Each structure stands twice: as structure tokens, then as C-alpha cells.
Amino acid sequence: MLLMLNLNLSFSQNDSIANVTFEEKLDIIMLLTETFQYSAAMKELKAIEELNPEVITESIENEVAYRLMLSRVYRLSAQPKDAIHQLKILPEIKDNLNLKLKVDFRRAALYAESPGLDFDLRAKKALPIINNGITLAEKIGDKNMIASFYNLKGSFLYAHCLTKNKDCLDTLQNVKPYYLKSLDLFLDIGDTLNYHNVLNGYFHLAIDEKSKEVDSIFELVNYYTRHSNYFPNLITSRNLLGHYYMLIKQDSLAYYQQKVLEKETLVKEKTQNSDNIIQKLKLLYEFDSLKANIDLNRGIIEQKDLAIIESNKRIKQNIIFSLLLGTLSVILIISLIRQKRLVIFTNKVNKELNKANNNYELLLKESNHRIKNNLQMIMSIIELDKNELPSDENKVLENISSKITTIASLHKLLDFKEHNQKVDLRTYFNEILNYFENFTKKKLKFSTNFSDIKIKSEKIIYFGLVLNEIISNTIQHRGVEGKIEIAVVKEDELYVFTYRDYSSFGKFEKNNGIILIEDLIKRFEGFNYSFNGEIGEYKFYFYD
Template sequence: MLLLIRTGILFFFLQFSFIASAQPIARQKGDMLKLELEKKLNDTVRVLKLQELSLYYVKKVGELKVDMDSSYVFAREAELLSNKINFKRGKWMSYILYSQIYREGQNKEKGKKELDKAFAIAKKYKINWLEGEAYLELSDYYEFTTSGIKIRIQNIEKALHAFTKAGQKKKIADLLVYYGAHYYYLGKFKDALQKYNEAKKIYTAIGSTDLQNFYSQIFKTYSKLGLYQEAITYGHIAVKYGERNKDAFFMADDYNHLGYAYYNVENYELALECHKKAFELSLKVFPDNFNFYIANSIIKEMLKLKRPKEAKHFLDTELKSQKIKDDRDLIWYRISQIIVYDALGNLKLADKYCNEVMYLQEKNKKNLLQISSFEVNNTIISHLFKVKNYELGLKYQEINKNTSSKIKDINIIMNGYLMEFKLDSASGNYSSAITSLKNYHKIKDSLFNEVKSYQISNLEVKYQTENKDQNIQLLTKESALQKAKIKSDKVAKLIAGLVLFLVLIITGLIFRGYQNKKESNKKLEASKDRIEKKNKILQNVVQEKEWLLKEIHHRVKNNLQVVMSLLNTQSSFLKDESAVIAIKESQNRINSMSLIHQRLYQSEGLSCIKMPEYIKELISHLKDSYPVNYNFIVAVEDIEMHVSQAIPIGLILNEGITNAIKYAFPNGEKGTISVTLKHFENDYFRLEIADNGVGIEGEIDISKYNSLGMKLIEGLSRDLNGKFEIINADGLKIMITFVYDYAFNFK
């Protein structure tokens, strides 16, 4: 029997996807069992089918009395038939079923009495499988509190011990997944993965194929560790199993969490696609539950993709058509409205809905889960930041800070510090803002180091496993050599019996040759081992240097981001427009360098930048920084450049494009700015920044221009050993011709 997923509280299921002792059996499975029971069946088979149908009703979504009554009827029929045919297993399993029925029906006292009967029989007759089922059922009598989980784990360990003695491998594997899920809830994600890996070995050994829930748990645990690429890999495996089983119940949850993983790696397009699938499935499986919650993720991703009109259309059509049943639905509907109207700049309407949400949240605070209140507060804080109500925003942030310590999610705690930094910076509390920013980067770096540590430990395990396999192969070869030697000795003895003198001479020669060969082989083996060890050491040194370089780029990027944040904070308090513009231009220059270090630590290479992607991202940032109405034409050759050339080029582009945006089109008319980076001739490349604006009147003399931007471009051109030119041609064109440094980019 499978370890299944509990859904007593469906919102908890979507938030944590925490497996417990039972999941809902598919409705079509329940209908199929009813049809099978109408046929003429063997009495033993009929008992098992009746008990399975009883389990179907007790584990249906919700805890309706009619379902508990139906479950009891089928369980009772199975018990009576078991007594009639003296089917002891069926009789004993009835006690477990009754316990589940009464417990789900909120009559735990009566359920405990039935469970005690199962324990008494298991102890009296030493029935290990029944003892395991009883301890597993007993674990569900305790809540998910710190003390409750401790007792649950103790019962799970006893159940594991009992099933191990019973030799039920499938049950052991399912229980290990259940065990790992408790560690997941406690925030001990590495311990959870250890239990999942133990379960995986058993599943592989017995050839189990029903593994959707198993891979789903691994997928969500990797997400919590911040290993999003690994999480996405396992998430797709879980979805693949779900599609094969046509199990919409779990598919909705898997697509929902897969969307979160893609969101965290900033692939908003795929995140949106996954959440749309989750939304469609949730309408079929839980039409009265999670539609408004999942819709909230869809709207966030549309806004991240710069599609506010599409988000507004989704809000006004798809979401508005859903029936609002209670205050919880209304809260999530209003949350979506706040996000959309904030994005559209309608702060007054967003403020109205925000006040309503604050009222509804206070009214229902006893009925909202911690994670639900946390996400609602995040939206409230974000809106209060936009309307500059920093004092109230900090109060809600303090509530979230207390909640995050209970949720045990390092990502939530980290983002909480980031929000504190923004609020304190905006309200002028710079000392507290700097402390919050330091805490944010401290946790971010610790998470980064923890992820890298986990990856390194995995590499070490892999290396040790491979080394062990090599040793086994060497031992096998040595064993084969020993067998060959024994066979050779037997032949020698036979020949010695026929021609003693001749055999003695031949045997002496053979033995001497064998000794020489053996000695030579030993030397070769020792030499081979030394070479392999040196190669391994060199590989480890190279890998360590690569990790250190990535860490350096990571830290440099973080420091540049801190500088940009501080400049941004400073600019909000400056009234001199020229000073604000100067700070903004400095931010753009820092960003052009920050983008390079960000790409270096996220990429395979450690010193080369893919120029097409970098230039497009830089232009995108500049477009977001200025209210432009221009068309950009980008023609960049598919080439990588060393950071020593990429940084000057990035700064030149920043200055040239900023200059065109500010001066080429003085009256706000439409125009075109083109950026070209292509091979020119021989080893030369040419960078061009051109516009079709007003240009510069008269003859251009570079030496007469004393602006900082022009001096920067001229100096950076010299750094590239390039030729700097400015031409009036239907606008202004800046050209830098430089030698491409192949030595740095040689692979």
C-alpha cells in the first residue's frame, strides 16, 4: 500500500505539499471499485476491495459526515465477511480503518480505542506488519507542532522497525519518504534528502514505477535549498509521472511548485506557463479552493514580463468570473487587484483595496495560516512602500519578521531583510537600513556557500564511489591473475611428473620470469596510482580556483549592487536636478560593470562574456532608466570577449547611448539609435553608436569637448588601444576601432 498525501487542509497542501499517511484516491478509482464489487468475487478479494473502497471515502477531499458514514459501512461489511471466512488479515486491518474513520471524523478518543485493539493483537501474536500499520496510524494523532512532530517521528521510526522485520520493502521506502517530509517541515532539508535517497535505493531495487509523489518531494526540497536547476529537473520527472498516471490532483500541485522554481531563476515565461496549467487543473480538481491563490502567481509573472494589460485582462475576465465563497477568497482576489493597480499606477484604487485587505485579515487572523498571512503582508508592505507610508509598512514588516522565524524558510527571511532595508532607507533611518542590508547579504552569502558546500559534498561522494568501483575492478583483476597462477602451477606439476629434470629447468625459468613480470607489474601499478592521484589533486586545485573566481565575481557584483542601492537612496533626498542626474549616470556606469560580474559568476566560463546577450541586457537597463521614445537597432556579432575588453566597451556603450538619449532628440521626437559591434578587418573590430538626431553643428574637434562622458570614452578607447572618431552623418556617430585580443579568449 502506498504512503499517500494527506489533504485535510488543502491550502496547507498547496503551500507545503507535505506528505502524510494518506492521499485522496482518484474518483475514477472509487467508481471502478464499485463496479468490481457488483461482480462475483472470491470472498478474500471482496474483503480487500471493500476495505480499499472504505479508504477512498475516508480520504476524499474534505471531512464530510456522509463520506465518513459511507467509509464506515464498507469497513463494517469487510469486517463481517472477514469474520465469516476467518480472514484474520482483513479482520485486523479493520481496526486500522476504524481508527482512520473516527480520527478523520474528529472522534479521536473512539479511534484510539480501535487502534489499541490493533496494537494488542500485533503484540500478542507478534505480527510485524500490523504493528507497523498501527504505529503509522498513531503518528497522525499528533499535530504539526514542535512537540507533536517529535512524537510523530518516534512513531515513524517504530513503524520502520516493524516493517523492516516484516520484510515489506515497498512499505519501508514509502515510510522513508514520509519520514523525510517531516524533516522538510522542520526546515532540515539536507536530512530530508538523505531519507529520500535511502528510499530511492529501495525503489530502484524493487523496480517501483509509481514514483510521482517521491520525485515531487525531492523536487520541492531542492527548491528550498536554492538548488533550482536540480529542482526543475526533478520537477519535470514528477510531472512526467503525473501525465502518465493522468493524476490531475497532484499535477496541479507539481505545476504550481514548478512555476515557483522557474520564478526563482527569473524564467518568468516558463513560470507563467506552469502556473496557467496549475490554474486549469485546479479548476477541475479543487473548483472551490485554490483558484484565487494560483491566479495571484499568474498576475505577478505577467507583470514581471512587462505585460500589465494582459494581467488586467486576466483579472477582469478569468478571475472575476470565479465565485467568491468566503473572506479568504476575497482577500486573495483583492491582493491580485492591489498588485495590478499598483503596476498600472492607480495607487488610489490600490490603496482602497489594501485597506479592505487589512480589515479582512484582522477579522480572519485566527483562520489564516502563517504562510498565508505572510504573503498577504508582503503585498501590503509593497503597496505601503509605493504610497510612502513607511511607518505602517515597518509595522507589518515586524509582524512578518516574527512569522518568518516560525516558517523556517531562509529565502523568506533573506527577502524580509531586503524589504526592511528599502523601508528604512526611504524613511531616512540609514543606520538600521545598513544593518538590514548587511543581514540580507550575510544570509544570501551563507545560502550561496551552503549550496556550494552541498554540491561539493555530492562531488566528493561521487568521487569516492568511483574510486571504490575502481578498487573493486583492481581486486577482480588480481583475483583473475591468482586463478591463472593456480592453473599454471597445476600444468607445471603434471609436466614435472613426466620429465622431471626438464620440468625443473623450465619451471625455474618460468618462475623467474613470473617474478620479474610480477615485480614489473607492481612498479607499473604504483606508478599508475601516483599519476592518478596527482591528476586528481590537479583537478581539485583547478576546480577550487574556479569556485574561488566565481565567489570573487559574486562578491564584486554584490558590492556594486550595494553602491547602487546607496546612490539610489541618496538621490531620493536630493533636490538639485543636476545632482540627481549625475548620480543616475553613475548608477548606470556601475550597472554596466555589475552586469559583467553577474554573468561571470553565473556562467560556465570565468573570464569571457557573450557580447550579444550582455549588450542587449545593458540597453534594456538604459531604456528602463530613461523615459525614451526611440527605436533601438542592435547588430552585435556572436563573439565572446575577455572582461578586460568587455568592461571598457560596456562603459563606452553606457556613455554613448546615454548621450544620444539626452541630446540627440531635444524635442522628444521619435528617432533611432543603433549599436553595432562587428569584425572590421584582419584582427580589428569596430564599435559604432549612431543616432539620426540633430547631430553637432560644424566641424567636430574632440579635444574641445571637456564633458566627463567624452573624456571617459576617449580614455576607455586608449585602454582598448583603439581609434576614437566622431562623425556627423544624418545625426551623430561614435566609432571605436580596436584590436580584438584573441590571446585572452583562447579556449
């Protein structure tokens, strides 16, 4: 929200302002910020805090005024975090609602323009404060704050639309009512400075939107620019008038004239309110450069007139160019015809390849189906023979049957997935565990923990045989029934397989079963295999 200066003071940065009141000091500091002398403004604020700290805490109004000014200087000096911090350390304001509205307005403005946050996060922080501020201002009838919050909301939504760099006509239509409400309220209370400020924002929107009313808004802005002495509004208006001439009227000469007026305003303000000679010389140099640009632009216009005459001479040359272009067009048409024939031939070849690939997939599916059926037939024959053989020989047949089941489970999954490159480990292992739970005489209770992992079919067959052989060892050597823990979990970049049945093997001797397990693990590309005979634990690592 704009602040109106109560004083018309001119002083050097080296002069002392110790003899003026607290309010006058803040007015002088405001003047420094409006002429871009942020270092001098910060110096004066720190002087107040060091020399007269008691005046800051003398009343809540003084502390709020000081923190708001310090926050303003930090914001203009591109230190948004420090600016927000000054408002956070203010005590809670409950009784003075007008003062609370001022603080909330500045807090919302800081969040809305905070460069460290993306626009979605800015909106999440700023819009609730703005909406609550409008509600509270309407409740107490503070038209100035209502208008200020509407202007802030319109400006924020407009900036959000521009930053997203997308078609946001709907957003722009929603922005207009906020600017118009703000303009009506400031006009109603006779606040011409803030009215001019909001009018600048509405003019900017009209230029970007190229709306039908942009010319009428231009006349209004031009009027306030001619009759205003308030530096920030003048600078913004001159800049926007220049853009209007360049983007709407395509008048580069008028654009440069507005830029000259803008620099003249800046030089005048710096001359009145600062003794910074280097800054003045810089602005005067820019002023002279702009005048030179105007002269250059006039020369360009004259050159364009000469270019029109020269273009008539080139008409004859264009005839020859047209003939060449026609020849190139014929060549291009011939090339397109050849390209079309090539596309037709390529499509024909692709159809034949797709047909061959479909035949291959059908053959592979049929092969998996036949292998699965043959394995089921072999298992059925084994089951029939088991009933006619002694128990010792039955154990051999059961071991063979479980291995065939492991292989058949893989083909079952491949059949379902139709030529899968990889097989889900959890599904495959559950097929094997279901077999042992349903077809073994001993009651087995499995506790599993399988990570989501898919393994190539040519590798997972060995993994399944490892699990089959380990469970077979459990059935053979385990003396008591109990829970069997099986886990395949991820650790960093690799996986670890753990099987624990709590069997005690006593004095451990490597037998054919263990040797087979070690060989299958190597085929599976597992490593760091270990066996703990006291608790019946098998463990090894592998990559997916």
C-alpha cells in the first residue's frame, strides 16, 4: 500500500536527522527508498534502533511503523526472508484492527512477490491472508484497506497468469473486477495517489490483453501522469505509456519520447532528494543516450522511405525468383511421390513382420502350454507309481515330483503372461509354497516377506530349484513342526534371500543336497552364500 509523505524535505546523506520526530524520520526514510537510496535508508533505520531504541517500543503503533519500514527496505534490497522476518517478530495485534490490517497487507504482499517460492506456494500463503483481510476490512468499513487488498489480489493473479506462460484469458477476466473495485473505492474516498497506482496496474493488463478499452485507459493514465508529482506513479506511468506506443500503436518515436520523460522524472527526483553525484551523472548519460536513440530512430524512418523506392527495383528480380521457386516446387512434388511409394513399401514390410511376430508368439504360447501339460502328465505317473513302492523309494519320487512342480510353476506363469521377459518372484514362490502346503504329509506353516521384484525367466528357474531343495531338506531333517520364515528383501542396491526353519543339524557335514544348493545359487548368480546349521538358516545375496 502506498504511503503519503507529510513532508517535503531535501537533505544530504551525511546530514543528521536526529532533531526530527520519529514520524518525520520515517517519512524521510520513505523518501530515500522512493529514490532508490536503500543503503542510506537502512543506515538511518539502524541509527534509530541504536540511538533511540525506546521510541520503537514506546507504543504498538511505533513498533509496527518501524518494522513495516524496515521490512520495506529489506524487500527493495532483494532480501525477502529478512523482510518477512521483521513482520514475524511483531507482537500479536488484537485490539487495533486497523493496525492488524496494515501488517496483514504487507505480509500478504511479501508472500505474493517472494522470489524463493513458486507461485503455487505463494498463492497458498498469500491468498488466505488477502481474503481474510478483505473480510475484516469490510467488517470495520475501512474502504482504503478494502481497495488495497483488492488491488493486491488482482496484481497477484495477473502476475501468476504471466509467470505460468500459458493461455490465461479466463484468469485475466477474473482479474479485472478486482482492479475495478479497487479503483471505485479509491475514487470514492478521494485517494488520487493510490487510484493512480491501481490505474497503472489496470493499464498494464489492458496493454497485454490488447483490450478494446485500452485507448480510453490510456487517456486516463496520460491525464494523471500530467497532473501528478508522486515519483513512483510517474515512473511506472511513463514506462507503461512507452509500452503502449510500442506494442499498441507501433510508434517507436513516441516510445523513445516517453522513455526520455521517464528519465527526466528520475533525474529531477534524484536532484531534489539526493546528492549522489555518480547516480545523477549516470542518469544524465542515459538521458543523452535516449535522445541519441530518438535521432537514430528518425534516421531509420528516412531510410525506410528510401527502402520503398529500392523495393520497386527488386520487383523484376522477384520474377526470376518466382520461376526458380516454381522449378523447385516441381522437384519437391516428384520427391514427395517417391517418398509416398517408399512409405507404402515400408508399411507392407511392417505388416509382414507383425504377422511373423504374431505367429512366433502363438508358437511360444503353444510350446509353454504343451510343456506344462507334459510335466503334469509326468507328475501324475509318478503319483500313481508312489502307491506301489516302498516308503524309501517314495521319498525319492517326492523329491523328483517337487522339482518338476517348480519347473511347471514357471511355465504356468509364462503361459499366463504370454512370452514374458521377467517373472514376478512373489507369485512364483507362492506357487511352490502352495504345493508343499497341500501335498506333503508334514504340516508346514510359512511366514513370508517378499519385495516387489521381477526376475528373468531363465534365471528364476534356478532360484525356484534352490527354494525347492531347501524346503525338501527341512522336511527331511526337521524333527518338530513350527513356523518357517522366508524373506527376499532389498538392501541398498542388492537383494538378500533368507530362509530359517530353526532346525538343528548338529554336527554339520556338507552333503549332496548342500552341494546342489550351492551350484544352483552360482547358476542364479547369487553370492556370499552361508548356512547356519544351529538354527537352520540359509542366506545369500543377488542382484535383480
